[in-house]
Amino acid sequence: MSITLTENAAKHVQNFLVKRGKGVGLRLGVRTSGCSGMAYKLEFADAVDGDDLQFNSHGVTVLVDPQSLPYIDGMELDYTREGLNEGFKFNNPNVKDACGCGESFKV
Amino acid sequence: MALLQISEPGLSAAPHQHRLAVGIDLGTTNSLVATVRNGISVVLNDEAGSALLPSVVRYFEDGGVQVGITAQAQQSVDPQNTIVSVKRFMGRGLKDVGEVIDLPYRFVDSPGMVQLRTVAGIKSPVEVSAEILNVLRDRAERSLGGELVGAVITVPAYFDDAQRQATKDAAKLAGLNVLRLLNEPTAAAIAYGLDNASEGVYAVYDLGGGTFDVSILRLSKGVFEVLATNGDSALGGDDFDQRIYCWILEKAGLSQLDAKDTRLLLTHSRAAKEQLTDHVQTQITAVLSGGELVDVTLTRDDFYAMTQNLLARTLQPTRKALRDAKLSVEEVKGVVMVGGSTRMPQVQRAVAELFKQTPLTNLDPDKVVALGAAIQANVLAGNRSADDWLLLDVIPLSLGIETMGGLSEKVIPRNSTIPSARAQEFTTFKDGQTAMSIHVVQGERELVSDCRSLAKFELRGIPAMVAGSARIRVTFQVDADGLLSVTAREMNSGVESSVTVKPSYGLSEGEITRMLQDGNQHARDDMQARALRELQTEAAQLLEAVDNALQLDGEALLDAESQLRIRNSMEALRGVVSGSDNSAIKRAVEALNQATVIFAQARMDRSVSTALKGHNLSELEG
Numbered sequence: 141m142s143i144t145l146t147e148n149a150a151k152h153v154q155n156f157l158v159k160r161g162k163g164v165g166l167r168l169g170v171r172t173s174g175c176s177g178m179a180y181k182l183e184f185a186d187a188v189d190g191d192d193l194q195f196n197s198h199g200v201t202v203l204v205d206p207q208s209l210p211y212i213d214g215m216e217l218d219y220t221r222e223g224l225n226e227g228f229k230f231n232n233p234n235v236k237d238a239c240g241c242g243e244s245f246k247v
Numbered sequence: 248m249a250l251l252q253i254s255e256p257g258l259s260a261a262p263h264q265h266r267l268a269v270g271i272d273l274g275t276t277n278s279l280v281a282t283v284r285n286g287i288s289v290v291l292n293d294e295a296g297s298a299l300l301p302s303v304v305r306y307f308e309d310g311g312v313q314v315g316i317t318a319q320a321q322q323s324v325d326p327q328n329t330i331v332s333v334k335r336f337m338g339r340g341l342k343d344v345g346e347v348i349d350l351p352y353r354f355v356d357s358p359g360m361v362q363l364r365t366v367a368g369i370k371s372p373v374e375v376s377a378e379i380l381n382v383l384r385d386r387a388e389r390s391l392g393g394e395l396v397g398a399v400i401t402v403p404a405y406f407d408d409a410q411r412q413a414t415k416d417a418a419k420l421a422g423l424n425v426l427r428l429l430n431e432p433t434a435a436a437i438a439y440g441l442d443n444a445s446e447g448v449y450a451v452y453d454l455g456g457g458t459f460d461v462s463i464l465r466l467s468k469g470v471f472e473v474l475a476t477n478g479d480s481a482l483g484g485d486d487f488d489q490r491i492y493c494w495i496l497e498k499a500g501l502s503q504l505d506a507k508d509t510r511l512l513l514t515h516s517r518a519a520k521e522q523l524t525d526h527v528q529t530q531i532t533a534v535l536s537g538g539e540l541v542d543v544t545l546t547r548d549d550f551y552a553m554t555q556n557l558l559a560r561t562l563q564p565t566r567k568a569l570r571d572a573k574l575s576v577e578e579v580k581g582v583v584m585v586g587g588s589t590r591m592p593q594v595q596r597a598v599a600e601l602f603k604q605t606p607l608t609n610l611d612p613d614k615v616v617a618l619g620a621a622i623q624a625n626v627l628a629g630n631r632s633a634d635d636w637l638l639l640d641v642i643p644l645s646l647g648i649e650t651m652g653g654l655s656e657k658v659i660p661r662n663s664t665i666p667s668a669r670a671q672e673f674t675t676f677k678d679g680q681t682a683m684s685i686h687v688v689q690g691e692r693e694l695v696s697d698c699r700s701l702a703k704f705e706l707r708g709i710p711a712m713v714a715g716s717a718r719i720r721v722t723f724q725v726d727a728d729g730l731l732s733v734t735a736r737e738m739n740s741g742v743e744s745s746v747t748v749k750p751s752y753g754l755s756e757g758e759i760t761r762m763l764q765d766g767n768q769h770a771r772d773d774m775q776a777r778a779l780r781e782l783q784t785e786a787a788q789l790l791e792a793v794d795n796a797l798q799l800d801g802e803a804l805l806d807a808e809s810q811l812r813i814r815n816s817m818e819a820l821r822g823v824v825s826g827s828d829n830s831a832i833k834r835a836v837e838a839l840n841q842a843t844v845i846f847a848q849a850r851m852d853r854s855v856s857t858a859l860k861g862h863n864l865s866e867l868e869g
Contacts, residue, residue, distance in 0.1 A: 152285070153253070156253060156285040156286055156287060159286070159287045160286045160287070166253065167256070171259075179259075180251060180259075181259040182251050182252070182253050182254065182259060183253060183254045183255065183256050183257070183258070183259055184253055184254070184255060184256055184286060185256065186256055220250065222250060222392075223294075223389060224291070224292075224293075224294065224386065224389040224390040225250055225389065225390055225391065225392045226250060226390075227249075227250025227251050227252050227284075227392075228250060228251045228252070228253070229250055229251075230251070
């Protein structure tokens with residue numbers, strides 16, 4: 141079981157957390173919705189929930205709820221730039237099929 | 248796949264449902280767009296990595312449009328079709344746009360707002376601003392990877408309804424949904440997180456490229472109140488460049504340069520000014536078109552000395568704003584610096600000395616307004632949890648209607664939080680009056696002639712009634728952007744009439760500031776003026792009533808001598824009523840009242856007997 145961040149992603153997350161001034165780390169997960177089944181959740185975490193699974197990657201704490209893990213196990217979170225746009229990208233090995241933009245997916 | 252941003256806990260957006268919102272600083276010289284990404288407010292850059300979009304629009308004959316740096320570069324080549332500082336014309340009539348002679352534009356006077364004749368046709372300032380907003384919207388949508396749900400656009404605190412409406416119209420034209428117009432100083436304060444800080448008074452010192460504004464804000468219960476504004480619409484960083492330019496000419500023994508050399512030396516002057524922020528002296532080297540070499544050294548001390556009076560011109564309005572707000576410098580809790588020119592060390596030092604505290608400078612002063620607007624936009628778009636603050640704004644000048652005698656009755660006092668709605672009841676002045684003219688005014692003064700006229704409309708179809716018995720409810724409603732609609736409704740009959748204030752344009756920045764100050768300075772005069780007008784109104788009412796009565800019953804009820812006595816008293820009152828001697832009017836009113844006592848008695852008796860005629864006592868008792 142693992143969730144990892146690229147070094148670049150970790151650097152950005154740490155920077156955001158510092159500027160935000162609070163938060164224990166990042167919460168990743170999935171929820172059912174969207175045009176192609178599942179959608180990612182990417183949020184700041186202010187507290188650890190009882191049954192959260194914790195990962196640490198390049199100094200960033202990543203929290204995942206147990207229901208979400210099977211959908212994103214082995215995933216690598218990257219931070220990239222595309223033209224003027226920049227943001228986080230999910231490299232998820234579990235995805236079999238995704239909608240055009242990749243915002244929702246099927247496993 | 249799409250690039251995602253980190254949301255606040257529990258606020259992840261559904262796919263394709265990102266609530267993308269931006270803050271836009273639509274500036275006189277430069278404009279910017281910012282957004283909150285991953286919880287942080289950031290300014291969005293263009294492809295070349297620059298955040299500032301020069302607020303310059305150039306029109307071409309084929310209908311093409313250039314915005315920003317490319318348009319700015321061609322300003323001297325095509326001055327008539329290259330519009331700079333269009334913000335100065337927003338919501339303004341031709342007569343408000345001062346110094347027209349100095350501007351290269353071909354103005355077209357049109358009702359409401361001045362327009363500009365270009366090779367691509369006649370353009371209104373709203374259209375020109377929309378071109379700037381269009382570029383920013385496009386930049387934002389490409390940076391955020393989706394369509395915007397809305398934008399918060401900042402406007403100067405002194406902007407009146409006309410200017411705010413024009414800004415909103417420009418946004419609409421550019422396909423932007425305006426979540427809220429926000430006062431620039433308030434946006435700057437938000438960027439510094441002052442809204443989360445403890446309550447208190449803050450000063451915002453904004454020295455831009457060509458304008459200077461100072462605002463005194465009071466934060467209480469999450470609401471920023473604008474206590475006072477002041478400034479100089481023709482003072483900014485460009486004037487500091489100009490001083491260096493003149494100094495170079497003198498030092499190098501030059502005179503009368505052509506446009507190209509002037510531009511060259513101004514560019515060097517600007518660079519020298521920026522150098523002196525971090526260095527004690529700087530070398531200015533340039534080769535002019537005629538081959539002359541300019542090579543001079545400018546020290547920081549010399550620069551300070553030659554710009555000292557420019558600095559003084561910012562401190563004076565600042566002190567005045569404090570005075571208007573009836574505050575001493577000790578009561579100011581924090582000072583926010585806005586505008587690129589506040590990077591100059593002498594500016595920071597002078598402001599620090601004036602306020603006896605170090606001003607806030609750790610955010611980029613060029614970006615601070617846009618950053619604050621973005622934070623507000625993020626909240627309004629629903630990206631923050633519900634228990635987070637929602638900032639309110641206030642009405643800058645009181646709104647009211649004209650009542651008899653040319654007096655202004657304030658319906659919504661200034662500094663009321665918006666959105667806001669208030670109603671007040673008015674009545675008719677004359678018997679059988681079937682229409683009422685509603686005159687909406689803005690300002691702090693008691694007399695309508697000293698306030699600004701916003702709109703006039705009529706309520707017709709009031710059923711004929713005795714004066715004073717109609718009940719006309721006038722409702723003022725100000726929406727979240729500070730825009731006003733007024734409804735008048737006669738409560739007995741239900742007839743209604745309303746107007747959305749697209750105000751008659753025509754007030755300069757100076758005038759708005761002046762109106763605010765006048766309100767305070769003339770409080771006593773105004774009180775006396777009000778008393779006089781009330782007395783005059785009462786006298787006019789009395790004269791009319793007596794006149795009517797005389798025409799109806801004078802011959803029947805009074806002998807010639809009594810009639811003459813009454814007429815003489817009326818003449819005496821007419822003689823003094825339009826003067827300004829309160830006590831003379833009072834005495835004349837009193838005299839006329841005395842003279843008509845018997846007449847009134849006689850009329851009363853007769854109307855009673857008329858009413859009783861043909862009826863017997865039992866009927867009446869029944």
